Structures are given as C-alpha cells and as structure tokens.
Amino acid sequence: MVKITIDNVQVEVEEGTTILNAARKIGGEVVPPAMCYYSKLPGTGGKCRTCLVEVAAGSEKDPRPMPKLVASCSTPVMDGMVVKNKTSERVHENRGAIVEFLLINHPLDCPVCDQAGECHLQDLSYEHGAEKTRYEEERRTFDPIDIGDKIKLHMNRCILCYRCVHVADQLTDKRVHGVLNRGEHSEISTYIEKAVDNDFSGNMIDVCPVGALTDKTFRFKSRVWFLKPMEASCACDKCSGNVLLWMFGNEIYRVTARKDKYGEVEDQNGKPGWICNTCRFEKKSPENWKIIGPRTINRHSVISQGKYISPRSNSTKNISNGNK
Amino acid sequence: MQSLSNRKKVVSNKKMTFLERIYLPAIFGGMWITFKHLFRKNNTLKYPEEQRVLVPIYRGLHVLKRDEQGRENCTACGLCAVACPAEAITMVAAERVKGEENLYREEKYAELYEIDMLRCIFCGLCEEACPKEAIFLTDRLLPANFERDEFIYGKDRLVEPIDQRIDISKRQHTGKRTEL
Numbered sequence: 001m002v003k004i005t006i007d008n009v010q011v012e013v014e015e016g017t018t019i020l021n022a023a024r025k026i027g028g029e030v031v032p033p034a035m036c037y038y039s040k041l042p043g044t045g046g047k048c049r050t051c052l053v054e055v056a057a058g059s060e061k062d063p064r065p066m067p068k069l070v071a072s073c074s075t076p077v078m079d080g081m082v083v084k085n086k087t088s089e090r091v092h093e094n095r096g097a098i099v100e101f102l103l104i105n106h107p108l109d110c111p112v113c114d115q116a117g118e119c120h121l122q123d124l125s126y127e128h129g130a131e132k133t134r135y136e137e138e139r140r141t142f143d144p145i146d147i148g149d150k151i152k153l154h155m156n157r158c159i160l161c162y163r164c165v166h167v168a169d170q171l172t173d174k175r176v177h178g179v180l181n182r183g184e185h186s187e188i189s190t191y192i193e194k195a196v197d198n199d200f201s202g203n204m205i206d207v208c209p210v211g212a213l214t215d216k217t218f219r220f221k222s223r224v225w226f227l228k229p230m231e232a233s234c235a236c237d238k239c240s241g242n243v244l245l246w247m248f249g250n251e252i253y254r255v256t257a258r259k260d261k262y263g264e265v266e267d268q269n270g271k272p273g274w275i276c277n278t279c280r281f282e283k284k285s286p287e288n289w290k291i292i293g294p295r296t297i298n299r300h301s302v303i304s305q306g307k308y309i310s311p312r313s314n315s316t317k318n319i320s321n322g323n324k
Numbered sequence: 325m326q327s328l329s330n331r332k333k334v335v336s337n338k339k340m341t342f343l344e345r346i347y348l349p350a351i352f353g354g355m356w357i358t359f360k361h362l363f364r365k366n367n368t369l370k371y372p373e374e375q376r377v378l379v380p381i382y383r384g385l386h387v388l389k390r391d392e393q394g395r396e397n398c399t400a401c402g403l404c405a406v407a408c409p410a411e412a413i414t415m416v417a418a419e420r421v422k423g424e425e426n427l428y429r430e431e432k433y434a435e436l437y438e439i440d441m442l443r444c445i446f447c448g449l450c451e452e453a454c455p456k457e458a459i460f461l462t463d464r465l466l467p468a469n470f471e472r473d474e475f476i477y478g479k480d481r482l483v484e485p486i487d488q489r490i491d492i493s494k495r496q497h498t499g500k501r502t503e504l
Contacts, residue, residue: 111401111455112432220417220432223402305406 002079006030006053007087019072019083020051024262031262032085033095033124035102035209036161037073040264040272044166045073048159049098050124054091057082069094092128099129105139106210107156115211117224117302120263121159142187150216150281151205155187158212164188164204171274172198188212199238202280206257206265217281218246218254225302227253232289238276240268244295252284261298380494382463383446386439387490388483389458391429396483397458400434404450404459412443413450430456437482441466441475451495460492 001012006023007030013022021039023031032053037045045051052069060080069091072083085091103125110116142155165178165188180189205213227246234241246254257265257275265273283289297304343349369376378384389397400417418435420428427433450459469475484490 109430111399111403112430116401220400220419222417223406225406226402302406306411 002077002081004077004079004081004083006083007085013077016076018045019053019055019070019075019077019081020045022077023072023083023085030085032072032091033120033127034073034262035120035124035159036163038163038166038207038264039262041163041166041170041207043169044161044163046071048102048161050095050102052091052094052098054084054088055081056084056088095124095128096130099125100134102159103129103133104135105156106159107139109157113154113157113211114214114219114224115157115208118263119211120209140184145189146216147213148201150202150277152214152216152219153188154212154214155189156212157210158188159210160186160188161209163207163209164213167204167207168201171200171203199276199278200274202277203257203265203274205280206259206274209263215254215280217284221253222248225305227303229295229297229303231258231292231295233292234279234283234289236276236279239279240271240273240275241279242268242273243275243279243289245289245291250286252286252289255280255283258295378463380463383448383461385441385462385464385466386444386450386477386482387460387462387492388434388437388479389460389492390484390486390489393426394486395425395427395429396433397429397456398434398437399428399430399432399456399458400437401455403453403455407449407453408444409447409449410443410445412440412445414438414440434479437479439477439482441477442472457496460495462490462492464490 002015003010003012004019004022005011006019006026009026009030011022011026013025017025020032020034020037032051034045034051035048037048037051049071051072053072054069055066055075057063058066058081059078063080063082072085099121102121106121110119110122113119116122139156145153145155147153160179162179168178178189179186181187202215205215208214224246227248230245230247232243232245234243242258244256244258245252246256255275257273258268260266267273391397400415402415405411405413405415414436415434415438416436417432420431420433446461448461451461466475
C-alpha cells in the first residue's frame with residue numbers, strides 16, 4: 001500500500017494504481033474529469049488530456065515536483081506523492097485550453113444533438129470552456145454515416161477518444177471498425193461503411209462521451225431530460241439483462257446500460273454491465289421488462305428536472321437487491 | 325388589555341340621532357359622490373375600438389420565427405419546455421429529409437409544437453432560453469374564446485406566415501439594454 005495526497009486529502013491505495021483511480025477512491029471534487037479513460041475497458045486513457053494534474057512532489061524518496069502536468073489516468077502513484085488537481089492554478093488553466101482544443105472541430109449543435117444533457121464534453125465546457133471560440137479556420141465536416149441499421153455516426157462530433165474502438169476490440173469477437181488516417185485527418189470508420197454486426201456493438205453508444213455515436217432508434221425522439229430513467233431487468237441469455245429504461249409515460253424511448261457517476265457502466269454480478277443489442281434496440285415494450293423502480297439521479301443534473309417522485313424508497317431497493 | 329396590533333376598536337352601540345335614523349342625508353351623500361364621478365376622467369378603455377399603447381417589449385402572444393430565407397428557426401431542442409415554469413409547452417421533433425432544406429434551418433425540426441395559452445403565464449422565460457432565436461413573445465394580445473381547446477396553439481398559429489412577418493426587432497438587444 002502506498003500513501004498519496006491529492007488536493008490535501010490523504011488516501012492509501014495499492015501499488016500500481018493510477019492517480020485518477022486513487023482520486024476516485026476519495027471521490028467528490030478531487031476527481032479529475034476524463035473523456036477517454038474508461039475503467040471498464042483496459043487500454044483506454046492518455047488521449048484526451050483532460051485529466052492532467054500537477055504533481056507537486058514525485059515521491060517520498062525523490063520529492064522533486066514533476067516539471068510538466070501528467071495524465072492522471074495513466075500515471076501510477078508513488079509512495080508520498082503529492083498531487084494537485086483543484087488546488088492548482090496551472091491545471092485549471094490547462095483544462096480550459098484542452099477544452100478549447102477539443103471544441104476546435106466539435107460543432108456547437110447541442111440543440112440538435114441527442115447526447116445533450118448527458119454529454120461529458122458539455123459538462124466539461126460548461127465548467128472550463130470559454131464563452132467564445134477563437135478558431136477562425138473552417139471546421140472539418142463529415143456527413144453522418146450509418147453504422148449498421150441501429151447506430152448513427154456523426155464524425156463531426158467525435159473527439160477521437162478511441163473508447164468505441166476498444167469496445168469493438170474487447171467486447172465483440174470480430175473487429176470491424178477503427179480509426180483511419182492520422183492527426184487532424186483521423187476519423188472513426190468501418191471498413192467501407194461495412195455494417196458493424198455484433199451482439200454487443202451497441203455498447204459503443206454508451207461509451208461515447210459525446211454525441212458521435214447515437215442510437216438510431218432514439219434519434220430525435222425526445223430529449224433526455226423529458227424522459228424518466230427506470231431500472232429494469234429481463235431474463236437475457238446474452239447479457240445480464242439489467243438495464244436502464246428511458247420512459248415517457250408508459251412508452252420506452254430507449255434502453256441503455258446503467259451508468260455510475262463517472263458515466264461508466266456499472267458492474268452487474270461482478271462483471272461490467274454491458275448490454276446486448278436485442279435488449280438495447282428491440283425490447284421497446286414494457287411487457288418485455290420487469291420494472292424495478294426509478295433511478296436515483298443527482299438532483300443537480302438536468303435529467304432530474306420535472307421528476308416529482310421521491311428517490312426510490314427502501315422497499316424497492318430491497319426488491320432490486322433480491323434480483324441480483 | 326391593550327391589543328398587540330394597536331388596531332383594536334371597541335364597538336359602540338350608541339343610539340343614533342334623528343337625522344341618522346331617517347338615513348336620507350347618508351343616501352344623498354352617497355349619490356353626490358357617484359354624480360361627481362360622471363365628470364371625472366375615464367379609467368377604462370373602450371376595447372376593441374380603443375387600444376392601450378403597449379411597450380415594445382410587452383409580453384403577449386408567442387411567435388415562432390423564420391430566418392431571412394423563410395426557414396423555421398426552431399430545432400425542437402426542448403429548452404423552452406424545460407424553462408417553462410407553467411409547463412405549457414409540448415413538442416415532438418422530427419428529422420428533416422432531403423428536399424426540405426428550404427423549410428427548416430436545422431436537420432431537426434419541431435413536427436408538433438404546442439403552447440397551452442391557458443397555462444402560459446407570459447413570463448418570457450422560453451424566449452430567454454431559446455438558443456436559436458426561434459420563439460419570441462410579441463405585443464399582440466391573446467384573443468378571448470369560448471372553447472378551451474382553442475387556447476392550445478399549434479404550429480399553424482404560432483409560426484409566422486411567410487408573407488406576413490412579425491417584427492420583433494425591438495425586443496432583441498445585443499448585450500446592452502436599449503432604451504425603450
């Protein structure tokens with residue numbers, strides 16, 4: 001076990017843990033935001049640079065500060081390390097710059113985008129972004145592409161976090177999509193728009209931090225804050241069957257995996273709760289599901305607006321535990 | 325005991341005088357006050373022949389604006405409906421198909437857009453929330469009606485007609501408040 005101080009909070013973690021995961025162990029304000037790192041997908045991280053933190057002291061043996069900001073998602077902790085996230089002016093300034101870079105090519109079409117309201121880039125730019133863009137050149141634009149008949153790819157909105165590529169690599173048996181070209185020209189693509197045809201391909205919608213990959217069955221149907229997220233389960237032989245239904249009255253508008261406060265899928269039965277395409281795209285009738293109860297949402301989130309019921313009571317919690 | 329509010333009045337049942345008992349002086353006194361009002365300035369307007377002058381930013385009936393090319397500005401983002409404290413706004417979005425580029429400005433548009441004018445409190449928060457400069461309140465008044473259904477305004481009555489644009493330029497100010 002090693003001791004590490006993040007924003008004046010001390011925590012003891014296992015050796016080899018990254019700074020980001022140590023911060024998540026503390027939780028709350030000290031956790032750096034992450035656009036590309038996804039704890040459920042090994043190999044992610046290190047691409048978006050939003051999680052950069054300042055290391056004020058490298059370790060107990062060598063307490064010199066690290067000269068540059070380091071990516072907290074891929075830097076392992078050392079004993080006696082002192083990390084500054086919220087308390088560092090440099091980190092704050094740098095994060096604003098990163099947001100500006102991410103928004104260079106990102107269109108400001110939040111009123112159209114289906115991800116608005118649960119978009120990580122929206123949250124990030126709300127907190128760190130500038131009011132106006134300084135970018136004068138033309139933004140790169142692509143036409144929206146269909147990846148299979150259920151997923152829409154808006155390459156304009158992509159920030160190249162590579163999460164979906166890791167989903168394709170790790171969850172599906174035959175990888176059919178990846179990143180083409182380099183640098184400014186890189187783009188997510190399938191091999192000549194070959195349909196991604198796999199039972200777990202829909203999970204790339206869930207991992208996408210922006211609105212680049214969206215559910216075609218939910219396209220423009222509603223806005224997330226008008227819908228009520230309900231926890232539900234079904235007997236599915238391909239996945240855990242524990243999902244989140246986004247309902248409007250008795251209608252199911254969309255089905256997603258259950259996500260935690262970092263926007264990552266929650267563990268179900270000790271495994272990441274990825275859901276299969278049948279559950280996600282085809283079971284849109286309430287008869288298919290056993291509805292457990294409303295999901296507890298942070299009351300500061302826009303999704304909790306207009307939901308007048310109290311958070312789920314203890315009785316329903318017991319039912320959901322019984323199901324697991 | 326002294327009252328806390330100091331406004332307590334003790335009711336007296338004193339005997340009325342003869343003049344008070346015949347009531348006539350009080351009746352004529354009242355009629356004199358009524359008569360005096362005939363020669364005073366009128367406080368009411370004879371609507372609809374006469375109309376009150378409204379300030380340019382009066383918050384009346386809504387309008388859904390079109391842009392210079394006549395395309396609808398509204399993209400059904402739902403922010404007006406979230407901002408609405410009376411929950412008067414409903415909408416259903418649809419995707420623009422090829423060939424409709426001259427009708428709708430963005431790739432998504434409101435297929436159905438309804439404001440329940442009986443719920444609306446004309447606070448103007450929808451106008452403030454709109455990121456696309458689509459919804460504005462105007463200085464038109466909401467007409468009265470006999471049917472409740474008639475107060476649910478759909479797109480047919482909210483979107484400005486293409487040949488009869490509604491001027492809202494006086495409501496728009498760029499950062500600085502203009503003089504009214």
